[in-house]
Amino acid sequence: MQGNTYIYIFVMAAVTYLIRVLPLTLIRSEIRNKYIKAFLYYVPYVTLSVMTVPAIFYATNSMYAAMAGFAAALLLAVKGFKLMTVALGACSVVFVLEFFI
């Protein structure tokens, strides 16, 4: 490491906070434009999906185990299970499968 760790941490935290705080403090009134409203409605779910696929397939030692973990997460979520169950279910499938791969 070349730079100062604490300056790195400060830069990370400052940039991240500014990104979060500016829209919340600057946008005070309701946005009327229905296209902008619709855009903001779709953004979070599209972002999360794009972050997940295909990155999840490379998140473990074995890609096949990761695919099975992803399938397990989808199945559990469709069945209506909550956050923790879905996340730990996916981890468990990967954990067990990697004994065999």
Added chain:
Amino acid sequence: MSNSKEFAAGLKDGIPICLGYLAVSFAFGIQAVLSGLTVFEASAISLLNVTSAGQFAGLGVMTAGGTYIEMAAVQLVINLRYALMSAAISQKLDSSVGTGHRMGIAYGMTDEIFGISAARKGRLSPFYSYGAILISVFGWVLGTFLGAYSGQILPDRLISALGVALYGMFVAIVVPVAMEDKKILMAVLAGVILSTLFYYLPVLRDISAGMRIIIVTVIVAGAAAVIFPDIPGEKNE
């Protein structure tokens, strides 16, 4: 609902996020110590940033000996989605909610807290957010500490399995909404297909992960907004 009831509701809804965060931040703590950080530094990063992808990318910049400008640019690109989420949440707040509360909510604007806040019926109370943020950040920092402290003694197999925890959480947030609203489902499928193309196709695959996320999100959400501008919960004014 009173402020304390809102706070309690936030705490309760935050429990699964807290537990999910424990697993993911545990993985971060392990990685941070492997990158040469101390347990204290790793925990400080988690307390001050509360981001998953951004923190992992930050470790990459540090170990590569990147410049501070590079660190700022990486964080900006990877975390820019929070600006969109904050803009979306600004529309769920009553206009009477003051700057102080807005600054407080901003601290904990993560993918998951955004998810439960957006799913809240009607206006969002800052106290709901505080409850959710308090318990979630507790899990995030505790997990980092435990991972950093005990990481080296964990088997590689377990660390590998924890790698999917973050994505499992994302799936759990997106699927219920996509099942309820077919327009979200179509947007999500389009996003996944485009993201995969960007990941593998020549030239496009040279784009960094953070940039890819933003480009694909803007294209897909933009197209969805033009094709399906009518969203649920809108009174036709």
